[in-house]
Amino acid sequence: MEKIKLINSDADILVIDKPSGLLSIADGYDPSLPHLKTILQPEFGPLWMVHRLDKESSGVMILARNAEAHKDLNQQFMDRTVKKLYHCLVNPVPTWQTQTCLEPLSTNTGRKHLTRVDLKTWQACPKRFKPY
Numbered sequence: 001m002e003k004i005k006l007i008n009s010d011a012d013i014l015v016i017d018k019p020s021g022l023l024s025i026a027d028g029y030d031p032s033l034p035h036l037k038t039i040l041q042p043e044f045g046p047l048w049m050v051h052r053l054d055k056e057s058s059g060v061m062i063l064a065r066n067a068e069a070h071k072d073l074n075q076q077f078m079d080r081t082v083k084k085l086y087h088c089l090v091n092p093v094p095t096w097q098t099q100t101c102l103e104p105l106s107t108n109t110g111r112k113h114l115t116r117v118d119l120k121t122w123q124a125c126p127k128r129f130k131p132y
Contacts, residue, residue, distance in 0.1 A: 004039060007060065012069035014044055018061045024052035036063065051077055059086075 005017040016036070018024065023035035037047050040063070047063045048070035064070035076082050106118035 004036070009044070010065075012065055013073070014040065014047065014063040014065055016040070016061055016063070018053055018058055020056055020058040023055050024061065025049055036061070050074060 004019065004022070006014070007017055008015040018036065022039075023033060026035050026037075027033045037049070041047055044065065047065060048067065050062050050064055050070065050073040053059050053061060062073060064073055104118045105115050
């Protein structure tokens with residue numbers, strides 16, 4: 001397994017670069033599988049999950065190092081004051097440099113709590129992609 005890169009750490013938060021292939025939270029079917037807390041807690045002590053990334057995704061994650069920071073960070077995510085930016089790799093190489101996907105999303109769809117394009121709203125969207 002790839003080592004987890006530490007970006008920042010203080011008394012309240014731990015900011016890491018989660019590698020692809022690692023679970024953010026414990027697997028519901030096999031809790032013995034490695035995930036962020038099991039790997040990071042021996043070095044950093046108790047941690048609270050604020051958000052998660054899919055196992056296949058890599059990227060920056062913030063973990064709280066105490067209950068108060070956890071509460072504050074959760075509120076920031078709920079209030080949508082945290083800005084999230086997602087990048088993806090595309091093959092073959094497209095003719096455009098950058099595009100913004102304006103798809104309407106439906107969250108917590110199905111048993112696995114997936115986020116998917118809301119097809120009813122999607123069909124009514126006049127402009128789905130915005131190239132720069």
